[in-house]
Amino acid sequence: MRTLPFTLKLPFGDRPLEWDNYIVRTLSSMQGQYFDQAAYSSLLAADDQLLYEVYEILVPKVEGELLHGVSIVHPGKVGNEYFMTKGHFHDVLETGEVYYCMRGTGMMVMETPEGDSQVLGMSAGEVLYVPPRWAHRSVNTNATEDLVMFFIYPGNAGHNYGTIEQKGFRKLVVEQDGQPTIIDNPRWQNAS
Ligand code: S6P
Ligand code: ZN
Numbered sequence: 001m002r003t004l005p006f007t008l009k010l011p012f013g014d015r016p017l018e019w020d021n022y023i024v025r026t027l028s029s030m031q032g033q034y035f036d037q038a039a040y041s042s043l044l045a046a047d048d049q050l051l052y053e054v055y056e057i058l059v060p061k062v063e064g065e066l067l068h069g070v071s072i073v074h075p076g077k078v079g080n081e082y083f084m085t086k087g088h089f090h091d092v093l094e095t096g097e098v099y100y101c102m103r104g105t106g107m108m109v110m111e112t113p114e115g116d117s118q119v120l121g122m123s124a125g126e127v128l129y130v131p132p133r134w135a136h137r138s139v140n141t142n143a144t145e146d147l148v149m150f151f152i153y154p155g156n157a158g159h160n161y162g163t164i165e166q167k168g169f170r171k172l173v174v175e176q177d178g179q180p181t182i183i184d185n186p187r188w189q190n191a192s
Helices: 037-046 162-167
Strands: 021-026 050-057 066-073 097-103 105-111 117-123 127-130 135-140 147-154 171-176 179-184
Touching: 066 135, 097 117, 105 127, 105 171, 117 171, 135 147, 135 162
Parallel strands: none
Antiparallel strands: 021 050, 050 066, 066 147, 097 127, 097 147, 105 117, 105 135, 171 179
16 A cells, blocks of 8 residues: 555556556446436447456545546447446545546536435536535447546545445436437435
């Protein structure tokens, strides 16, 4: 574990040259998350393709430390719904997170346990702030380019994936008439 100051080489628009933890998420890890289940099944049957990667610089997972790294969401769609991250609340709900969009274009889908919902666009050069209590999911709305983002959040935040896995988000980002469009998630109400 690093406990002394350090620097990180982050070439613009690319993954870090050094990292401590590398996570890959493929289609099979998104069971039940895409609206068009038939499209999901047939894509998965053809190929368990790579949806996104996360390069983490690990620091002690305690209060006061700041975890950070780079996430890369690849372009693509399941049916009309864009490739996206699983999305999560933080275990410690009262923690925020900052994203810096290094490359590409996308949207951050966010919501609180109280039912507030927001979807904000992101493009290269923009910083997006996810306040405490807001679950978040990154969506790549670009047809050809990766969505590359630097993220930073409190070391003790932890991750709660279960709530989103069960309920999904209230909003979906889909392509309609060739444009990224935010719609209500028709399956959200059916969740327990
Ligand atoms: C962690 C932060 C990001 C995500 C990454 C992948 O708090 O929000 O590093 O881990 O974007 O998303 P997910 O939902 O699979 O963790
Ligand atoms: Zn997070």
